[in-house]
Amino acid sequence: MTGPAHRAEIVVDVAAIRHNVRVLKDLVSADGPVALMVVVKADGYGHGMVESAAAAREAGADWLGVATLEEALALRAAGDHGPLLCWLSAPGDDFAAAVAAGVEVTAYTVAELDEVAAVGGAHGEDGARVQLKVDTGLSRGGSPRAQWRDLFAAAAAHERAGRIRVTGVWSHLAASDEPAHPANDAQEAAFREALALAADAGLDPDVTHLANSAAALLRPSSHFDLVRCGIATYGLDPAPGVSPRVGLRPAMTVRARLLMSKPIAAGDGVSYGHTWVADRDTTVGVVPVGYGEGIPRAASNSASVWVEDSRRPVRGRVCMDQLVVDLHGELPPPGTEVLVLGPGDRGEPTAQDWAEAADTISYEIVTRLGGRMVRRHVDSDADPDTEGTAP
The missing domain is CATH 2.40.37.10 (Lyase, Ornithine Decarboxylase; Chain A, domain 1)
Structure with a gap:
């Protein structure tokens, strides 16, 4: 070990992160224009959120993704100004700073959408930039299927009033690391159904996305307009024993x-x-x-x-x-x-x-x-x- 005589240290090679982002970007865009979101939540999966985000942007990441509003605002404070999605909030969270900073926030419910819209009306003609998450079978965050129509209708009404702009519709896979799992086909079909309902409601999002790291490597049909890569960005295999070797480097x-x-x-x-x-x-x-x-x-x-x-x-x-x-x-x-x-x-x-x-x-x-x-x-x-x- 060189440098200070630390008892123990974590060393992160940002060149490996840049390399992985380039590999993933080339992979997902091989068959058409698909954007790449690099997920840097949880302090960049332990690799350092700000440093990992900077490396990802340098390598061409189109989007960054985080879980919390605090993470999003920390990235903005560190100087990141590109497309940035946040997806986890609790009732009563203050969306104002995130909306003002151009962070795209996620709504699961009409009530949550109303909270964002109340803030968005004070921020210019387009209002708050919002993405809608639908639950297609993970049974975690996201709008349950029975409420999709209500969520899309409410979003369209807020959009017409100038309080929000719906920039995305998305969901998350439950078993993408198991290619033969029946949930994959079922969720992709459900997501396509949700997109059709969103269109029926008059919504025209910029991006639609379903795929995570494992699906980016294993399920091209799920790529849609954008894929979200977290663990693969850091060089770790999202589906050990199943993923093809694409040259990722642990960072x-x-x-x-x-x-x-x-x-x-x-x-x-x-x-x-x-x-x-x-x-x-x-x-x-x-x-x-x-x-x-x-x-x-x-x-x-x-x-x-x-x-x-x-x-x-x-x-x-x-x-x-x-x-x-x-x-x-x-x-x-x-x-x-x-x-x-x-x-x-x-x-x-x-x-x-x-x-x-x-x-x-x-x-x-x-x-x-x-x-x-x-x-x-x-x-x-x-x-x-x-x-x-x-x-």
Whole structure:
């Protein structure tokens, strides 16, 4: 590790994000003009929202997507002025600042639409820029099917009055990482039905969108005018074992310094509860990251890290501040670099490896990482020596 002597750090290569955006943009537009939205919610899935957004824009992202109004306004405050969609609000949220900043907000219900319209009437001839989300089968956010006609009629009335402009209609897939799942066909059919009803109500949105990262790679029929790519932007596979290899590059590396190494004898238990007991004399190392940094405790006795050119299994339970790894009889000195996860170029564990060890998905692994770790951004295009896991 170069630079400040951090106990542990997250290193994000913005060049990898730019590369992934270019790959995805070329992929989805291969058969026609399809715009790309890069989703940077949840602090850019743990990669840094502002930095990830800037890299995405540099690589040609047409849109950015976030969950909350606060995230949208933070991007505007950081200097982003391009098309930006926000989709999660609660009753009573103040839409005024977002509308004034040109953020496109999402309405699920007539009541929510009315709240936005009340603000939109004070912001110029076009009013608030609104997208309508319909629930086509995820049974989460979005207008339920029985209310589509009412939502579209209310939106058309507000649009005629100049309080809003409906710029999009969209939905979200439940099983796009399983191409044969019947929900995919059903949801796409339902979405087409919703678009027909919107047109019947007199709406003519700029964009319609359904596809997420997995559908961007696996279901061209769902691309419509725009696709929303989140996890794929950061180089992680949205459908492990199913997605085609398109050349995505993981952007995140997590590194630490070994605190100590020491011998233990056969029969010695390791960490809380002695859930692992050495079956031979060996050596162990202490790594200063734990669930306080977002390392999943569920990966205890299952995950591994990379120390001195080989994988070292986690032994015993992951603790709040540290974890213990088997060094197989070796005694590397304190300060030795530990790769907790990375792109896998050296053989180090990846976010997907950690996900499998914890019985979860790579989205959760990278998004939850942080805590006391320092995060810094590098650009391997500007400095090739920083490429991969050696920034």
